[in-house]
Amino acid sequence: MPIEAVEAGCDFRALVRQHQAMVFSIALHFLRDRASAEEVAQEVFFSLHRNLRQIESPAHAAAWLRKVAVQRSIDEGRRRSRRPQVALEDVAEPAARFTPGDPLLSDLLRRLVATLPEAPRMVMVLRYQEDLEPSEIATVLEMPVATVKSHLQRSLAMLRGKLERRGVGESGWTG
Amino acid sequence: MKSILILACLAALPVTAAPQQFQLNLDAVAAKASEHVDVSLSASTLQFAAKFLDGNDPDEAKVKKLVAGIDGIYVRHFEFKSEKAWSQADLEPVRAQLRGPEWSKIVGVSSSEDGENVDVWLRTSGNKTIGVAIIATEPKEVTVVNIAGTIDLETLSELGGHFGVPKVKAPEKPQKPE
């Protein structure tokens, strides 16, 4: 273990344990495939291990891992060259009404997000998984902030429309 | 406000070229730089270096494939202490050569928000595309690349950011708790 990395608090083992959920989840929510997500996540950490000497601090490591996880997930998605086509009839029939926090609604949302094109899909993952602001998302994805905001607005509008057509929405909650 | 100038799509484009297609006269830039990286790899050096690439490392394996048909890579990279240390005029000796009839600028991307610019040229001979030139500038960095040989720009693009540490600044605000 390079002494500089240790002194910077960048213990590799600790970084893996601390950030494995973040890295895995970025890949999982983007690719919707647990096996591929695990492979991508492993590659990200192997890459970190090779480049550990250049990491300046634990915060730098986190930002680096997030960016590389995004890049590798996008690359893997392109290699697979397909976007899950979730026709409404393929989605399990929802309960007549969802309650807030309903796992079926979460599952439906994840599948609908997975049908988005590559760029808005990753924007949504970074916004709602990682809680990044649009300016931070723009930095990670190297795209204009206006484009990030546009992707967010259009994606939310699409999701809202699809859900409301099926009676899911604020007015759709029971109780 | 970010303005994007797109002249053509940067598609996966195998490119064949001739050795060192233009002179990297960048003395004016070098004189102002606080750090300077100069890499010049001829065909023989490239082939020698490629033998030491690790085929089991996914990125090095890609580089091995990438350089298989390259006749030379010539890169000049400069970093500056302050944002106004260099000017576009300093790059004119190179840009002037890329205005020759055999060169076509295929894409230019610029951002007035963060001052980043990337221009890519292809060199052609008859119907064949030969040669790649890239000029990438930021307020405190200038990179000029001259690639001779057959190169897959799509693969080169994929490698971007995979090597070393991407340009990621340590964030100022506290991280989301794990």
Added chain:
Amino acid sequence: MDWLEDELRRALSRQDPPDGFAERVLARSRPVAFPARRWVAAAAMVVVAAGAAGAWREHRGNQAKQELLLAVRLASVPVHRVQSQIRGISQ
């Protein structure tokens, strides 16, 4: 807060990778440990068999490799940036 954004945060919250993920990563990242006596034997063989010329060639090769990787890194970043911009616009 907007109900849909709440639900999206819930749906896209972080999940743990499969059990043993960290151990698998750490195991594959650890350099292979040779027993001490094999290290001694290997070192002796390098000195005797490789010779000074071979060692120098390896040193030069690794130097050239590092220069190659540096050149590719410097060239690939702007190309990647251009392609990201184009993909961002076309979507």
